[in-house]
Amino acid sequence: MTTILQQFAQAITQGNVEVIDLSHTLQARTSVINLPPQYGQTAPFRLEEISNFDQRGPNWYWNNFSCGEHTGTHFDAPVHWITGKDYPDGATDTISVQKFIAPACVIDVSDRVKENEDFLLTVADVEAWEAKHGRIPAGAWVLMRTGWSTRALTDGFLNEREDGGHSPGPHADVPEFLAMERDVIGFGTEPVGTDAGQAYAFAKPFPCHHTMHGNNKFGLSSLANLDRLPPTGAVLITPPLKIKRGSGSPCRVLALVER
Numbered sequence: 001m002t003t004i005l006q007q008f009a010q011a012i013t014q015g016n017v018e019v020i021d022l023s024h025t026l027q028a029r030t031s032v033i034n035l036p037p038q039y040g041q042t043a044p045f046r047l048e049e050i051s052n053f054d055q056r057g058p059n060w061y062w063n064n065f066s067c068g069e070h071t072g073t074h075f076d077a078p079v080h081w082i083t084g085k086d087y088p089d090g091a092t093d094t095i096s097v098q099k100f101i102a103p104a105c106v107i108d109v110s111d112r113v114k115e116n117e118d119f120l121l122t123v124a125d126v127e128a129w130e131a132k133h134g135r136i137p138a139g140a141w142v143l144m145r146t147g148w149s150t151r152a153l154t155d156g157f158l159n160e161r162e163d164g165g166h167s168p169g170p171h172a173d174v175p176e177f178l179a180m181e182r183d184v185i186g187f188g189t190e191p192v193g194t195d196a197g198q199a200y201a202f203a204k205p206f207p208c209h210h211t212m213h214g215n216n217k218f219g220l221s222s223l224a225n226l227d228r229l230p231p232t233g234a235v236l237i238t239p240p241l242k243i244k245r246g247s248g249s250p251c252r253v254l255a256l257v258e259r
């Protein structure tokens with residue numbers, strides 16, 4: 001008799017379960033969000049060589065690095081937002097580790113984003129996806145596939161104009177639907193943040209941050225390789241760094257997909 005874990009380990013070894021990297025490479029050129037000048041700003045990723053097999057360390061290579069918690073492919077914890085700040089289990093070090101493994105539903109709107117950089121995913125779009133693929137299960141991630149990750153390391157990633165960033169995200173009604181009606185674990189996207197670039201100007205600003213974190217839900221942003229995931233059936237592994245009262249962290253997001 002083989003146990004579930006033995007079967008799983010064998011499936012990984014034999015390639016029947018593929019491991020897909022949903023993360024971009026962290027580097028100095030990794031885009032970080034720019035806030036209006038009156039606010040504090042996140043630092044870009046910085047790497048500083050300590051030694052590289054030289055007089056500073058003849059047999060070892062290593063670096064110091066620094067960055068904001070919300071840099072590159074990263075995890076948003078509930079305490080990131082004012083609506084989620086008091087959850088005792090809402091920081092990177094206090095979230096139950098069980099929650100870092102969860103199934104994913106992938107909603108592909110990449111064709112519509114080609115026509116509209118400010119495309120907003122609506123509840124009707126989510127319901128149309130469900131009519132085809134089944135109801136989003138409680139505890140699942142919902143990932144918005146837009147093709148935006150192909151813009152990484154270009155100006156088109158932040159896509160900033162006079163009035164701020166222009167990138168796709170959820171319509172204001174979607175986070176409430178996903179949190180309250182579907183009890184998802186979180187919402188994930190390819191652009192720099194989970195909310196659309198223009199979400200600061202919505203009647204209810206930053207609805208994804210406001211509502212998801214207010215309901216102790218998570219976020220993932222700057223995801224890559226969503227085109228390699230099936231609409232249902234993938235399992236995500238998303239542990240952020242265990243920063244004390246961290247509001248998030250860069251994350252090596254992995255997806256397991258059966259072949």
Ligand code: MN
Binds near residue numbers: 070074075076193221
């Ligand atoms: Mn973030």
